Amino acid sequence: MVLLQAMDYLTLSRPSLSRMDLGISYQNKNPLMIQFFEWNSRGSDEKTWWQFFEQEIPRLVKIGFTQAWLPPPNKAMVKEGRGYDAYDLWDLGEFDQKDGKATRWGTKDQFISACSTAKAHGLGTIIDAVLNHKLGADKTEIFPAVRVNPQNRNIEIGPVEEIEGWTGFEFPGRGSQYSKFKWNQQHFTGVDHDNRTKSVGIFKIVGTGHKGWSKRVDKELGNYDYLLGMFPSNSNLILFNLLTPPKGVDIDHRHPDVRKDLISWGHWVSEMSGSNGFRLDAIKHMDYKFLLEFIRSLNSRKRERNMNLFVVSECWSSKTIRKYMRALRGETSFFDVPLHNNFHRASRLGSDFDLRKIFSGTLVKNRPGDAVTFVDNHEQVAIFHSDCVFYGDLYSGQLYDPDVGSVLLDLIRLRQTFAYGKQIDYIKSSPLSNCIGFVRMGLNNSPQACVVLLSNAKSVQPDCTTHGSDLNYHTLSICLGRNLKIAEPEQRNAHKRYHNVLENVSNPTDVVTNASGVGKFRCSFGKLAVWVEAKSGVIDDEKVI
Numbered sequence: 001m002v003l004l005q006a007m008d009y010l011t012l013s014r015p016s017l018s019r020m021d022l023g024i025s026y027q028n029k030n031p032l033m034i035q036f037f038e039w040n041s042r043g044s045d046e047k048t049w050w051q052f053f054e055q056e057i058p059r060l061v062k063i064g065f066t067q068a069w070l071p072p073p074n075k076a077m078v079k080e081g082r083g084y085d086a087y088d089l090w091d092l093g094e095f096d097q098k099d100g101k102a103t104r105w106g107t108k109d110q111f112i113s114a115c116s117t118a119k120a121h122g123l124g125t126i127i128d129a130v131l132n133h134k135l136g137a138d139k140t141e142i143f144p145a146v147r148v149n150p151q152n153r154n155i156e157i158g159p160v161e162e163i164e165g166w167t168g169f170e171f172p173g174r175g176s177q178y179s180k181f182k183w184n185q186q187h188f189t190g191v192d193h194d195n196r197t198k199s200v201g202i203f204k205i206v207g208t209g210h211k212g213w214s215k216r217v218d219k220e221l222g223n224y225d226y227l228l229g230m231f232p233s234n235s236n237l238i239l240f241n242l243l244t245p246p247k248g249v250d251i252d253h254r255h256p257d258v259r260k261d262l263i264s265w266g267h268w269v270s271e272m273s274g275s276n277g278f279r280l281d282a283i284k285h286m287d288y289k290f291l292l293e294f295i296r297s298l299n300s301r302k303r304e305r306n307m308n309l310f311v312v313s314e315c316w317s318s319k320t321i322r323k324y325m326r327a328l329r330g331e332t333s334f335f336d337v338p339l340h341n342n343f344h345r346a347s348r349l350g351s352d353f354d355l356r357k358i359f360s361g362t363l364v365k366n367r368p369g370d371a372v373t374f375v376d377n378h379e380q381v382a383i384f385h386s387d388c389v390f391y392g393d394l395y396s397g398q399l400y401d402p403d404v405g406s407v408l409l410d411l412i413r414l415r416q417t418f419a420y421g422k423q424i425d426y427i428k429s430s431p432l433s434n435c436i437g438f439v440r441m442g443l444n445n446s447p448q449a450c451v452v453l454l455s456n457a458k459s460v461q462p463d464c465t466t467h468g469s470d471l472n473y474h475t476l477s478i479c480l481g482r483n484l485k486i487a488e489p490e491q492r493n494a495h496k497r498y499h500n501v502l503e504n505v506s507n508p509t510d511v512v513t514n515a516s517g518v519g520k521f522r523c524s525f526g527k528l529a530v531w532v533e534a535k536s537g538v539i540d541d542e543k544v545i
Helices: 002-010 049-063 108-120 256-273 288-299 318-327 337-352 402-418
Strands: 032-035 067-070 086-088 124-129 133-135 139-149 152-156 161-168 188-194 199-205 248-251 277-280 310-313 333-335 371-373 386-390 423-426 435-440 450-455 473-479 497-500 518-524 528-533
Touching (some): 032 402, 049 067, 049 402, 086 133, 108 124, 108 256, 124 256, 124 310, 161 188, 161 199, 161 248, 256 288, 288 318, 318 333, 333 337, 402 528, 423 473, 435 473, 450 473, 450 518, 497 518, 518 528
Parallel strands (some): 067 124, 124 277, 333 371, 371 386
Antiparallel strands (some): 133 248, 139 152, 188 199, 188 248, 423 435, 435 450, 473 518, 497 528
């Protein structure tokens, strides 16, 4: 099965990330993105979230971030909505709609100001685009629909009948500014509420002009075109706790007027904000033909350095990722959900998890040029791939763990200083199930090599190597020699002293490589070790944010 998956990835289009804008300042850095929000993030009495983000930009750049993924800037269906309950994409906190002008995150002017400041500091901004659905309609309409089985949306469980659905979007506060398009039932495939009978369910809209569910979506639940739903029989609830009644409607991306408006919005918000890309929400529920048209239209306009927009897609299904990767033809990267799932499994199993299998079935193993790696994000309350850090792991707050945060900050800086050049893995070849590692060999302008080791052991393991009376660490023999045929010891990393910068500095234990550049590097049980040349300067000491 693993071999078949790997061969399947080989048939895909060329990787996406090498052609994308990974952040204005990334040319001399490893690309690194931060998701600058968590589910419960909000501004304070003194400043909005956009103002707080603008304030933090110089520090984010100093730490080493090249991009910031921002929350959806659009008007939500309720005042405190995060934007995933999308009401009006064209209102970024400018018009008096849904109980106010500002969004949860602030006003349009504050958003534009923050994006402008980010660009001036060399930090790219990523807009979270919620294009799958709409909520909070302004009026109801009467139209024919049929109820379907939530567990298999291809099965109709009732007769066609007229229902009253929340499908009329007129945007009274904005009017026709920026866009004259008004939404009605012709532009949607389904709703989750019959206002006439006050019943909830999944109702497929039928009648003149309607084509049913799109077939170019995920096949989970028979057909996963329709995402929203607030009823017990749906095992995939969307937890918008403020929705009463739900008022969720699924966009029909096959309708020409819908495609025109959404693509126009993409150009408008990208050009107005100066953003360098998008995060596409919930793509497994969206017609992939539209998604390809959306991305290619945005990339058709000449951009700085002739790079494509950075686009990363959310798709919580390993099998579906491959399907969408093929359909979207190298125009988007993907969050590495399989790797996230492996991380989760490893955290649950602890020392029983074989670390040599951590990359099994992942994008970073099979398609590193399309992989955006992450550990956690707001929904969870290799050589050339991109990485995303979660706000809640770096900033103090509800989800913050100081032990994680302090090490994470060190790792970000170490990565920007030392993680360059050829990578050699000691993962599958490691003789230890509880200890793996890799080496970055350095570049001409950044010649210092670094060794990274990771252990998930909690006690003495039968397959570990120990020395003397010390029984609490692993040892791996690792070669740092770049070219053993070259006589110069410097090229072989021979007789060099390395120290673990994450080790207690009051009790350092250095490693010296031999004439071939081989050293015996250690990692304490359950810890992370990063070994760099002892002569190199240690990263600046700065407290976690």
